[in-house]
Amino acid sequence: xxxxxxxxxxxxxxxxxxxxxxxxxxxxxxxxxxxxxxxxxxxxxxxxxxxxxxxxxxxxxxxxxxxxxxxxxxxxxxxxxxxxxxxxxxxxxxxxxxxxxxxxxxxxxxxxxxxxxxxxxxxxxxxxxxxxxxxxxxxxxxxxxxxxxxxxxxxxxxxxxxxxxxxxxxxxxxxxxxxxxxxxxxxxxxxxxxxxxxxxxxxxxxxxxxxxxxxxxxxxxxxxxxxxxxxxxxxxxxxxxxxxxxxxxxxxxxxxxxxxxxxxxxxxxxxxxxxxxxxxxxxxxxxxxxxxxxxxxxxxxxxxxxxxxxxxxxxxxxxxxxxxxxxxxxxxxxxxxxxxxxxxxxxxxxxxxxxxxxxxxxxxxxxxxxxxxxxxxxxxxxxxxxxxxxxxxxxxxxxxxxxxxxxxxxxxxxxxxxxxxxxxxxxxxxxxxxxxxxxxxxxxxxxxxxxxxxxxxxxxxxxxxxxxxxxxxxxxxxxxxxxxxxxxxxxxxxxxxxxxxxxxxxxxxxxxxxxxxxxxxxxxxxxxxxxxxxxxxxxxxxxxxxxxxxxxxxxxxxxxxxxxxxxxxxxxxxxxxxxxxxxxxxxxxxxxxxxxxxxxxxxxxxxxxxxxxxxxxxxxxxxxxxxxxxxxxxxxxxxxxxxxxxxxxxxxxxxxxxxxxxxxxxxxxxxxxxxxxxxxxxxxxxxxxxxxxxxxxxxxxxxxxxxxxxxxxxxxxxxxxxxxxxxxxxxxxxxxxxxxxxxxxxxxxxxxxxxxxxxxxxxxxxxxxxxxxxxxxxxxxxxxxxxxxxxxxxxxxxxxxxxxxxxxxxxxxxxxxxxxxxxxxxxxxxxxxxxxxxxxxxxxxxxxxxxxxxxxxxxxxx
RNA sequence: GCGGGAGUGGCGGAAUGGUAGACGCUCCGGACUUAGGAUCCGGUGGGGAUAUCCCCGUGGGGGUUCAAGUCCCCCCUCCCGCACCA
Numbered sequence: 001x002x003x004x005x006x007x008x009x010x011x012x013x014x015x016x017x018x019x020x021x022x023x024x025x026x027x028x029x030x031x032x033x034x035x036x037x038x039x040x041x042x043x044x045x046x047x048x049x050x051x052x053x054x055x056x057x058x059x060x061x062x063x064x065x066x067x068x069x070x071x072x073x074x075x076x077x078x079x080x081x082x083x084x085x086x087x088x089x090x091x092x093x094x095x096x097x098x099x100x101x102x103x104x105x106x107x108x109x110x111x112x113x114x115x116x117x118x119x120x121x122x123x124x125x126x127x128x129x130x131x132x133x134x135x136x137x138x139x140x141x142x143x144x145x146x147x148x149x150x151x152x153x154x155x156x157x158x159x160x161x162x163x164x165x166x167x168x169x170x171x172x173x174x175x176x177x178x179x180x181x182x183x184x185x186x187x188x189x190x191x192x193x194x195x196x197x198x199x200x201x202x203x204x205x206x207x208x209x210x211x212x213x214x215x216x217x218x219x220x221x222x223x224x225x226x227x228x229x230x231x232x233x234x235x236x237x238x239x240x241x242x243x244x245x246x247x248x249x250x251x252x253x254x255x256x257x258x259x260x261x262x263x264x265x266x267x268x269x270x271x272x273x274x275x276x277x278x279x280x281x282x283x284x285x286x287x288x289x290x291x292x293x294x295x296x297x298x299x300x301x302x303x304x305x306x307x308x309x310x311x312x313x314x315x316x317x318x319x320x321x322x323x324x325x326x327x328x329x330x331x332x333x334x335x336x337x338x339x340x341x342x343x344x345x346x347x348x349x350x351x352x353x354x355x356x357x358x359x360x361x362x363x364x365x366x367x368x369x370x371x372x373x374x375x376x377x378x379x380x381x382x383x384x385x386x387x388x389x390x391x392x393x394x395x396x397x398x399x400x401x402x403x404x405x406x407x408x409x410x411x412x413x414x415x416x417x418x419x420x421x422x423x424x425x426x427x428x429x430x431x432x433x434x435x436x437x438x439x440x441x442x443x444x445x446x447x448x449x450x451x452x453x454x455x456x457x458x459x460x461x462x463x464x465x466x467x468x469x470x471x472x473x474x475x476x477x478x479x480x481x482x483x484x485x486x487x488x489x490x491x492x493x494x495x496x497x498x499x500x501x502x503x504x505x506x507x508x509x510x511x512x513x514x515x516x517x518x519x520x521x522x523x524x525x526x527x528x529x530x531x532x533x534x535x536x537x538x539x540x541x542x543x544x545x546x547x548x549x550x551x552x553x554x555x556x557x558x559x560x561x562x563x564x565x566x567x568x569x570x571x572x573x574x575x576x577x578x579x580x581x582x583x584x585x586x587x588x589x590x591x592x593x594x595x596x597x598x599x600x601x602x603x604x605x606x607x608x609x610x611x612x613x614x615x616x617x618x619x620x621x622x623x624x625x626x627x628x629x630x631x632x633x634x635x636x637x638x639x640x641x642x643x644x645x646x647x648x649x650x651x652x653x654x655x656x657x658x659x660x661x662x663x664x665x666x667x668x669x670x671x672x673x674x675x676x677x678x679x680x681x682x683x684x685x686x687x688x689x690x691x692x693x694x695x696x697x698x699x700x701x702x703x704x705x706x707x708x709x710x711x712x713x714x715x716x717x718x719x720x721x722x723x724x725x726x727x728x729x730x731x732x733x734x735x736x737x738x739x740x741x742x743x744x745x746x747x748x749x750x751x752x753x754x755x756x757x758x759x760x761x762x763x764x765x766x767x768x769x770x771x772x773x774x775x776x777x778x779x780x781x782x783x784x785x786x787x788x789x790x791x792x793x794x795x796x797x798x799x800x801x802x803x804x805x806x807x808x809x810x811x812x813x814x815x816x817x818x819x820x821x822x823x824x825x826x827x828x829x830x831x832x833x834x835x836x837x838x839x840x841x842x843x844x845x846x847x848x849x850x851x852x853x854x855x856x857x858x859x860x861x862x
Numbered sequence: 863g864c865g866g867g868a869g870u871g872g873c874g875g876a877a878u879g880g881u882a883g884a885c886g887c888u889c890c891g892g893a894c895u896u897a898g899g900a901u902c903c904g905g906u907g908g909g910g911a912u913a914u915c916c917c918c919g920u921g922g923g924g925g926u927u928c929a930a931g932u933c934c935c936c937c938c939u940c941c942c943g944c945a946c947c948a
Contacts (some may be wrong), residue, residue, distance in 0.1 A: 215865095215942075218943075218944090219865095219943060221865095222864095222943075222944055223944085245948080249948080260948090325946095326946085327946040328948080331947090332947045333947070338948080346948075417947080540943095643874095643885085643886070644875085644886080645874065649874095652874065654874070654886095654887070656888070657886070666901095721876090721885085721886095722877095724885080725884065727885095728884095729884070729885060732885090807880085807928085807929075810880095812881055847928085852929095855880055858928055859928090860928050
C-alpha cells in the first residue's frame with residue numbers, strides 16, 4: 001500500500017494540469033461566465049500567508065464554479081510599479097526592473113506550488129509597456145475631456161519617500177507606506193477629477209448593498225462625505241469683496257456672531273496685506289500647519305485672531321467681525337465659515353476663549369437656553385427665535401426658508417459639498433508609468449500623440465543615491481519635440497501613482513493580448529467581476545479609484561458598466577501569537593523554553609505571551625508558506641487555511657491546527673488507498689444501489705446529506721470552514737460504518753465506489769492534488785478538475801427515523817425515535833406513553849401541545 | 863464623540879426562533895508498541911447525584927414567545943473605521 005506523499009503527488013498533477021491547459025479559458029457567450037479575482041500582489045519578493053489565504057479562497061471559489069458548469073475566468077498578474085523596487089535598488093544596487101522581474105519569477109513559482117487554477121496565459125505585469133501604454137492613452141483621453149488637469153496645490157509630502165501622497169495615503173499624519181511624518185508643500189501636479197463622480201460613486205453604493213461588506217460601504221460613504229447646506233455671501237466693505245461661506249445650518253444664520261477664515265484663505269491674505277499684519281498671518285499659518293499633527297492626539301486648542309475687518313450680515317445687515325482660526329480647513333467647503341457659538345460646539349469654544357457674543361436662535365422644547373449659563377453649544381432641533389421673519393418656525397423648515405430667502409436676494413443658494421477631493425496622481429518617482437504629457441514653450445501643455453505611445457520608462461537610468469527620481473536629469477528622456485508645433489518640448493517627469501494601474505487591471509485581464517486597450521466583446525462578456533477577494537486595507541483607496549475608473553472608462557466608451565465588482569469579500573488577516581522578552585523584545589517561538597523563559601543569549605527572563613497579531617518580521621511571528629508546503633504539502637496548507645476560520649474573520653495560525661488538517665488528509669488517503677484496487681474496475685448505476693441494508697442505506701443518506709451541505713456552504717454561503725467540517729464529519733461516519741458493513745457483498749462495494757467518488761469530488765476544490773491522485777487510484781481516467789460537482793438526490797437525504805425531542809414547558813425531558821414525517825396525533829400517541837413524560841404529566845393540566853414536525857413536541861402544563 | 867462589527871467550552875469556531883457547543887485543536891484515559899510528540903479507541907461546558915438523573919449555562923438586565931445564542935428595549939466590554947468636514 002502506498003503512503004501519502006504530498007510533494008510527488010502535487011508536482012505530478014500540477015504538471016498535468018499545465019500540460020493539458022485545464023485552466024485556460026476564452027470568451028464564449030454560449031456558456032454562463034464567472035469571473036473570480038483576487039487582488040493582484042505587489043511583487044515584493046515572496047508570498048506570505050496573507051497571500052496564501054487570499055488566493056486559496058479565490059481558488060476554491062474558482063474550482064467550485066468550474067465544477068458547477070461555469071466558464072470561469074481566474075487570472076493572476078503583478079502590480080509591479082512602486083517604491084520598494086527603488087528602495088531595493090538603493091540598498092542592493094539592483095535595477096528596479098531586474099529586481100521586480102526576478103521577484104515575479106520567484107513568486108509565480110510559489111503560486112504554482114500551491115496549485116492555484118489560474119489561466120497563466122493572461123498574466124501581465126503593470127510595468128510592461130504593453131500594459132501601461134493604454135493607461136497613458138486613457139489619461140490623454142481623460143485630459144481631453146477635462147477629467148485630468150494640472151494644478152498648483154498644497155500637497156502631502158513624504159520626505160523619506162521623496163514624493164507626494166494622496167490624502168488617502170496619509171494615515172494618522174504618517175505615510176501609509178513608510179510611516180514617516182507627512183509634511184505639506186506647495187507643488188504642481190496632475191489630478192483626476194474624481195469629484196465629478198462623487199454623487200454617482202455615493203449613489204451606486206446602494207447597488208452594492210448586500211453584496212459588499214457593510215463596513216466597506218460605510219467607509220466609502222464617509223470618505224465621499226456628502227453634506228447638504230447652503231452657500232451664504234457676506235459683503236466686506238473694506239475690500240469691496242464678498243466672502244462666501246458654506247454651512248449645513250442656514251437656520252442658524254441669525255445667530256452668527258463672527259466669521260472665521262482659514263489662515264490660507266485668499267481674502268485673509270488680502271486683508272492682512274491691506275492692514276499690514278502679513279507676518280502675523282504667515283506665522284499663524286505655519287503654526288497651524290505644524291500643529292495639524294497634534295490634532296490627531298487631540299491636543300490642539302482653538303486659536304485665532306481678529307482680522308480687524310467686518311462683513312455685513314446678508315439679512316440683518318449687522319457688522320460681523322472677521323477672524324482667522326486654526327480649526328477652519330481651506331480644503332473643505334469654501335475655506336471660510338459663519339460661526340454660531342450657540343449652536344456649534346467648535347464655534348462655542350472659540351467664542352468663549354475670545355469673549356465673543358453668543359446668540360441663541362434655536363430653542364429646544366424642554367429647557368430654554370441662555371447664553372450666560374450654556375456650558376456647551378446646543379446642536380439639536382428646536383424652534384427658531386430671534387430670527388426675524390423666521391421666528392417661530394421649526395429649525396428644519398427654517399433651513400429651507402432661509403436658503404430660499406437668500407436665493408431670492410442673490411446672497412446665497414442651496415449647496416452640496418463633498419469631502420472627497422480630486423485624486424492627485426503625480427509622483428516624483430522613477431519606477432512608475434510616465435505621465436504622457438509634454439511642455440512646449442509655445443504651445444504650453446500638450447499630450448503625447450496617441451501613435452507615439454507608449455512613452456517608455458527608460459530602463460537605463462542610473463538610480464540616484466539620494467533616492468530622487470533620475471528622470472528629470474535624463475536628457476534623452478526629457479528632451480523631445482512638441483507634438484503640436486514640432487518645436488522643442490520637455491517631457492513630464494512625474495510618474496503615475498501606482499493606484500492608477502490597479503484601477504483597471506481587472507478589465508485588461510479579460511483581453512490581455514488585445515491590440516485595443518479593451519476589447520468590447522471580451523469586457524462585455526466577462527465584466528463585472530463576479531467575486532472579488534482581498535484585504536480590508538483597500539476598502540477606500542483601491543476600491544474607490546477602481547470604481548471611479550470604471551465610470552470614467554464607461555464615459556470614454558470603453559466599458560458598458562457602472563460598477564466593476566459585483567461581490568466583494570474582504571478576508572481577515574492571518575495572525576499568530578507573539579512572544580516578548582523583557583530584555584530582547586519580540587523573540588521567535590523557538591527562543592522560548594518549555595518553562596516559558598527566554599533562550600536568547602541564555603537570558604532566562606520570563607517570556608510574556610502576547611495576543612495574536614498580524615504576522616510580521618518585526619514581531620517574529622511569521623510562518624513561511626514555503627516551509628509549510630515543504631512539510632505538509634499544499635493541500636494541507638490550503639485545507640487548514642480554509643478550515644480554521646470563516647473567510648472574513650482573522651485566522652489564527654496554529655501549528656497544532658495544521659497537523660490536524662494533515663492528519664485528516666492522511667486518513668482520507670489511507671482509506672481510499674485501502675480499497676482502491678478493489679474498486680478500480682467496479683462501476684455502479686443507480687439501480688445497483690437499491691435494496692441496500694439498513695446501515696448501507698444510512699451511509700448513502702449521510703453521503704447525500706453531506707453533498708447537499710457542502711454545496712450550500714461552498715457555493716452559496718462561502719463558508720468553507722463549515723463545508724469542510726461536514727466532509728470531516730462524513731469521513732468519521734464512513735470509517736465507523738465500514739467496520740460493520742459486509743464488503744463481501746458487491747452491492748456494498750458499488751456503494752463504496754459512489755461514496756469515494758463523491759467524497760473526492762467534494763473535497764477537490766480545497767485539496768485538488770490529493771483528490772486527482774485518489775480519483776486516478778479508484779480507476780478514473782478523467783481529471784477531477786474537469787469533473788462536475790456531484791449532485792445529491794433530495795429523496796435520499798431524508799431521514800427514515802428521527803429523534804423527536806419531547807419538551808415539558810419548553811424544557812427537554814426526553815427524546816424518542818419515531819418514523820420521520822409523522823403527524824401531531826401519532827406523535828402524541830407515542831409521547832404520552834413515555835414513562836418519563838407521564839411523570840411530568842401527573843396531577844397537571846395540559847394547556848397546549850406544540851408540535852414541530854420531525855423536530856419536537858412541547859407539552860405546556862400547569 | 864459619530865459610524866460599523868463582535869461578545870458562545872481551555873482554544874479556533876458551529877447552530878432557517880425548535881436537543882447550545884457540529885468540526886477541529888488541546889487535555890485526560892485506554893489499546894498497539896523497544897519507544898512515541900506515530901496510529902487507533904473512548905472521554906472532555908460548569909455543578910451536584912453518580913445505576914437510570916437533576917440543576918445551571920451563549921457579556922449583564924428586562925421583554926416578546928409554547929420555545930430566545932438567535933427577535934425587541936436598556937446597559938457593559940472589546941475590535942475596526944472616521945473624527946475640528948462647518
